[in-house]
Amino acid sequence: MNGRADLRLGITDVAPVVSCGTFSARAVVGEHLPITATVFREGHDAVAANVVWTAPGADDAGAPFVRMAKLPPEPDRWIATVVPDREGPWTFRVEAWSDPLSTWRHAVEVKIEAGQGPDELANDLEEGARLLDRVAAEAGADWRDRVTAAAAALRDESQELTVRVAPALASGLQQYLHEHPVRELVTRTEPFEVFVDRPRALYGSWYEFFPRSEGPVVGGVPTHGTFTTAGDRLPAIADMGFDVVYLPPIHPIGSVNRKGPNTAQFPGGNPHEIGPDDVGSPWAIGSAEGGHDAVHPQLGTLDDFKAFVARTRELGMEVALDLALQAAPDHPWVQEHPEWFTTKPDGTIAYAENPPKKYQDIYPVNFDNDPEGIYAEVLRVVRHWMDAGVRIFRVDNPHTKPLNFWHWLIWEVKRTDPDVLFLAEAFTRPAMMHQLARIGFTQSYTYFTWRTERDEIEEYGRELAATAHYMRPNFFVNTPDILHESLQFGGPPMFKIRAVLAAMMSPTWGVYSGFELFEHVAVKPGSEEYLDSEKYSLRPRDWAGAEAAGRSLAPYLRRLNEIRRAHPALQQLRTLHFHPVDNPNLLCFSKTDPDSADAVLVVVNLSSRDTHIGTTALDMQALGLDWHERFSVTDELTGASYDWGQFNYLELDPFREPAHVFGVTFPRPVQFPPPVS
Known part of the structure; x- marks a missing residue:
């Protein structure tokens, strides 16, 4: 039987x-977490419910009583909100129970309203008194006398009916x-976990950048950056209001089959002399x-990396490090553990492919x-970088590795270090994501990134808000x-x-460096790859010159992050709500925060070419x-500032x-x- x-x-x-x-639901410290259930019973007697919300390491006996409330419009749907600390x-x-006090109150009120007298209500009055006796037996001293007096009034036949019931029905x-009900027929669910x-x-x-591109340009030629030179970029990133500095892999890079600028492969399969670019x-990874577990020698040493992490923290940010579980052909793993890779019939190790793309410089x-x-x-390896100060890992292509491996790794880490976070870079099928x-x-x-029309943005936003109990989005505008x-x-x-869409819709968003300089040229028509991609070459940028000349979006990004920090509503996902506008080129949504009664309304013109008008x-x-x-x-x-109501005229010139x-x-x-999923 199921x-x-x-x-x-x-x-x-x-x-x-x-x-x-099977898996844990998710929340964060201080988040308002709605718990809902459908609760019902046979007959007409009242039913009620509560949540037993138990802290880590505690037991149910010490959990507070959190009563659930009806959640309209469904007559049997109940809700309670808890806030983990x-x-x-x-x-x-969830506990469901027969609520005899509510059943009694409803019956007495209906019968009195129908004109029934004390003789007809004799049994009802005694039943109410007995229920109050049960409450009084458990009540504290400050309420015991009042409950006892209400029970006595119900039994006082010398008084008129309305006088007898008034104390028991007082607000x-x-x-x-x-808050202290009589619970009968208590029925409990199994416990469910929320991590x-x-x-x-x-x-x-989040702000992604390549430390190696932060070297000086000497005689018009870029030089390889170090953690020290990259550290000079950190104050500007902090000034834009970013919280997380995400670094691509910082390890030695293989020489065998190394890719050149714009992904062109050098001929031959053996190590060769590498030019400055x-x-x-x-x-x-690996050579x-x-x-x-190593640092690219041109970036510096492990101590240099630790100093970079410390500087990031001094500026109110933290480092996220890429975790890419793959190897270059000259990685030590290939020599020490060839069994960790796939060997083809001809005896060679299979390199990565995503047909028609070939990645001869990588072994999966x-x-x-x-x-x-x-x-x-x-x-x-993960604990090695945790010891170096990393508490966030951006995981490269996790959808190409076994699910049971990730489940084991993540919870093995969180068992001892619950503050460590993992971001999945999985642009793949929805089921896997x-x-x-x-x-x-x-x-x-x-x-x-690929949702640009209003209908698809709204549909995707609703989907993410509805799955907020386990899936938290990170909206990167570019990578x-x-x-x-x-x-x-x-x-x-x-x-x-x-x-605006990324920063206002999602509690977490990110940019890859160069976005603030409006970098927009692709390597070829129809491609989403940058020309002179920084994945394969150094890409120094004149940050200060661009901002001084007014050719930088940095001040705008700074303002967006200031708004996000000032409004708790923008730090929520579950409360995302879309509002109708009579122009499909205009998108309107709101976010709210129950603690601060904060609300933000956003209206965006999705067209970058034309002015659009509309009414909300x-x-x-x-x-x-x-x-x-x-x-x-x-x-x-x-x-x-404006005075608004339900209907409001808008005109936005991009x-x-x-x-x-x-x-x-x-x-x-x-x-x-x-907010209810």
């Missing part, structure tokens, strides 16, 4: 639950009874100089050959691999449009307002400012509806 037939009362559709409880594996269970006592991460798992602004791909690891040895080595999130990845790259055609041909306004039809209830109410909005980008980012001032205290 399921639990012993459940006395009905409890179904509990959320958040991932894969029927520490990292680690929390658990919750103050009813509130106490709501709670630190807040950076949900909210942050022929630095190879950082993802072709005679070391493998995944075969995780089915000696899994015990491979697992142990990868864990050693979602399963990587379910099994433990903290964040995921997404399809955001070293992805220069979307909208940026190639949309001009500077499109760079603003994409930045705001869902006022999503903002905690009645349909007729007015409120004030202030554009955080321009400083302009060459002046393609978006409004409105902070909302409410005319009264508001309570936002709970």
